[in-house]
Amino acid sequence: MRRCDLWMLMGLMGMACVPDLRDRLTRDDGDGAGEEDLAPEGELDTGADLSIPQEVVIDATSETDWWLYDFERQGLVDESLPWDLRFQRYRVELNGGINGDGDVYAVVLDGILFDDVTADDVPPSADAAWITDAEDADGDGDADTVFVDWFDYDPTTHILTPKPRTTLIRTVEGMVVKVEIVDYYDGTGTSGYPRFRWAELIE
Numbered sequence: 001m002r003r004c005d006l007w008m009l010m011g012l013m014g015m016a017c018v019p020d021l022r023d024r025l026t027r028d029d030g031d032g033a034g035e036e037d038l039a040p041e042g043e044l045d046t047g048a049d050l051s052i053p054q055e056v057v058i059d060a061t062s063e064t065d066w067w068l069y070d071f072e073r074q075g076l077v078d079e080s081l082p083w084d085l086r087f088q089r090y091r092v093e094l095n096g097g098i099n100g101d102g103d104v105y106a107v108v109l110d111g112i113l114f115d116d117v118t119a120d121d122v123p124p125s126a127d128a129a130w131i132t133d134a135e136d137a138d139g140d141g142d143a144d145t146v147f148v149d150w151f152d153y154d155p156t157t158h159i160l161t162p163k164p165r166t167t168l169i170r171t172v173e174g175m176v177v178k179v180e181i182v183d184y185y186d187g188t189g190t191s192g193y194p195r196f197r198w199a200e201l202i203e
Contacts, residue, residue: 048074050071050072050074050175050177050199050200051199051200051201051202052199053114053197053198053199054074054197054198054199055182055195055196055197056069056195056196056197056198057186057193057194057195058076058087058193058194059192059193060087060088060089060192060193060194061089061190061191061192061193062088062089062192063088063089064088065088066086066087066088066093067086067087067088068081068083068085068086068095069083069084069085069086069087070082070083070084070171070172071084071169071171071175071177071198071200072171072173072175082095082102082171082172082173083095083100083102083172084102084104084169084171084172085104085169085179086099086100087194089191089192090151090160090184090191090192090194091147092145092146092147092150092181092194093133093145093147094106094132094133094145094146094147094169095172096132096133097132097133097134098133098134098135098143099133099145100133102172103132103172104132104169104170104171104172105130105131105132105169105170106130106131106132106146106167106168106169106170107122107123107129107130107131107167107168108131108146108165108167109121109165109166109167109168110163110164110165111164111165112164112165112166113164113166114166114178114180114197117166117168117178117201118201119176119201119202119203121168121201122168122176122201122203125170130170131146132146133145133146146167147167147181149163150162150163150165150167150181151163151181151184160184160191162180162181162182162183162184165180165181166178166179166180167179167180168201169198175200176200176201176203177198177199177200177201178198178199178201179196179197179198180196180197180198181194181195181196182195182196182197183195
């Protein structure tokens with residue numbers, strides 16, 4: 001589905017219509033997934049308790065388009081707004097380092113369950129544990145992005161399985177959230193639908 005309710009604004013940029021970002025995201029804040037869970041596109045839901053875990057599924061099946069997610073806005077945004085993570089197929093990148101100017105950083109907690117991570121696990125802001133997306137330093141041909149190895153790949157079945165891992169994200173606005181990627185497939189087994197859980201960690 002496409003919409004043209006912003007056609008006058010976008011017409012200044014030579015565009016007649018823009019994708020409806022809400023069509024590409026499903027969010028469940030604990031009471032079941034639904035359109036009512038989504039704040040108006042691009043608006044901050046200042047009354048939301050972001051410490052309550054919510055689960056998000058993004059349609060990232062395009063081989064060419066990136067879909068930008070902002071935690072404070074709890075949804076997909078366009079490039080005119082702050083964003084924290086972006087998705088394209090199995091690729092997940094930060095708005096920081098080589099992939100953005102948002103100064104987003106992360107801490108990878110391997111083998112630590114999402115539900116076990118608390119604010120006590122958040123390192124000081126100047127700690128070396130905070131990293132961001134960087135150029136390839138080990139010569140393997142892949143940029144050293146924080147989420148470059150979030151999955152295990154089975155060469156026989158070609159299935160991607162998320163590693164047992166929780167990642168702390170310090171957003172553009174400075175909020176710290178915990179994130180766990182839990183799946184890469186939709187209900188029919190189609191790839192390109194990253195599903196992740198997240199919640200704010202209040203220090």
